[in-house]
Amino acid sequence: MIIFYHPDCVEYKAVGHPERPERVLHTAAYLEENFPSFEWKRPKLAKENTLKLAHTQKHIQRLLEPEAFDGDTPYYESIYDIARHATGAALGTVESALAGHPAFSLMRPPGHHATQEQAMGFCYLNHIAIAALYARQQGVEKVVVWDFDVHHGNGTEAILKEHPAIQFISVHQYPGYPGTGVQSEGNCRNYPLPPGTEVGQYMETLEVSWEEVLHFEPDLLLVSAGFDGYRGDPITQMTLRQEDFATLGQWIASADIPTAAILEGGYSSDLPNLIGSFFEGWIHG
Template sequence: MNFGYREVCLDHDTGPRHPESPDRLRAIRRALKEHHGVEYVAASDVDVDLVTEVHGADYIDEFRTFCEEGGGNWDADTVAVEATWDAALAAAGLAVWAAESALAGDDGRDTPFALGRPPGHHAVGDDAMGFCFINNVAVAAQAALEADAERVAVFDWDVHHGNGTQDIFYDRPDVFYASIHEDGLYPGTGDVDETGTGDADGTNLNVKYKPGADTADYLAAIDECLAPAIRDYDPDLLLISAGFDAHEHDPISRMRVSTEGYGAMTDRVRTLADACGADLGFVLEGGYGLDTLADSLTTVHEVFDGYQPMEPDDEVSDDARDVLDALADQGFGSK
């Protein structure tokens, strides 16, 4: 894979005990040193005018001023310093690079993955929250639509619901948003009956699993609900909001996706993109166990380098089956 990376993203200093720390990127880079075929691209900062296509200009001005004045606690979880503004512009620029690189034909071993921070999928149109200031994947989707894409799909496999991405595109039929996330975790959104509004009804898919869902449950959601829905939507670009905090050893979630499971999900989305004739790109979100984050992300890379991940032997759980049946009632999949 080709990885977008900027050193300035390390300057976003959240403090010594914050889970979203610069050590996340350092751990990824150390792990990738052991793998062949890794290329790094230092993409340009995002254009602020593009950012204000998905975020309110008043909010972006407020965020910039907040950083210029030294930052602090935006809320209980979301921390900024003076350098956070530059890091956020770089992270969003890396996400735009991933979208544009994919649309330009970079695939296979050249598939783009944006390694930026702060992450983005909780940032709503007019506010920061959940460690996030600029919604990187939303800005990337907007950039693709302003290029030559007519429709973009976003699949968010972070353990937390990407409320910001959903909120930004909830009434827009040109973006399909899908998420698999843990029930009871922050921010508490993402119910199965949240399917979009107006002309965008049916372009929002939420798989809200109870704690303990494992790799087999995740793959069933992809196979039975997400893949058919995205094939029907027929996007030009598929972007993955790639958080790795549903891992069975992540410190802040209770899901049970294995390292091998992230490889299996990667294989699924690669096959799905091929079936749709869609380009494919990845944007980093969460993942807070340094070893599990690094191992899972390198497994994603290995899939594009020829590795065939093992399929789980487990059956789909009864709790997961109940969710999938509820989604079938919403028109996603079939019983």
């Protein structure tokens, strides 16, 4: 397993904000201790032209203007470059996966809420959408984005919906932020679940979504890996247990598809253990 990580990504924070540096700092320490065979790589800055696969020039300019994007999404000094490192990490995971090495981006900010021209929901650049379009540009025929973050990846859907060679598949809490993803349409398959859905039902729905991933027979699987469907997450109302993330990892291991995963949400202090369980499943099958 190759982990993409850049120390820049812990260099911003807002008091009381759940998307905090400790998420990745503690996870990095946990992985170094428990998975000593993992290889760590530093991502490059994604080029502006690559960002434009998914975002408008206007959006890129806006990220440099020192003004909050919404109540959840503050402006931070250097956020443009920090987010570009996270996009670079996503691109790095794609290159690794295509070269036969599964990879994970342990970076912040997350990305799946960012649309073509709006930063929102803690997200500034949509790393996974850019990565999917980048893979297509590199000649990858079919790509699936599987999003098991508990929030709907509205930005990813908005960016990818005109791209039939890419399938976007999401399981998420509804009602819940951002309030989208109620219906499936075209290449976007949505599985909304009510708050408090019993864990057996939640896992069954995830499994149905996983069957859809396999059905599409992708040449590359990109995973929006959010760990906020966990029952101990402070900002959501769902029910997954730690061991369920190992099951998700096992499904990936059993599929034999080049796979890259990107950290999205997950705000519990148990996040390092949740990611650790995901890896246990993924590397041991």
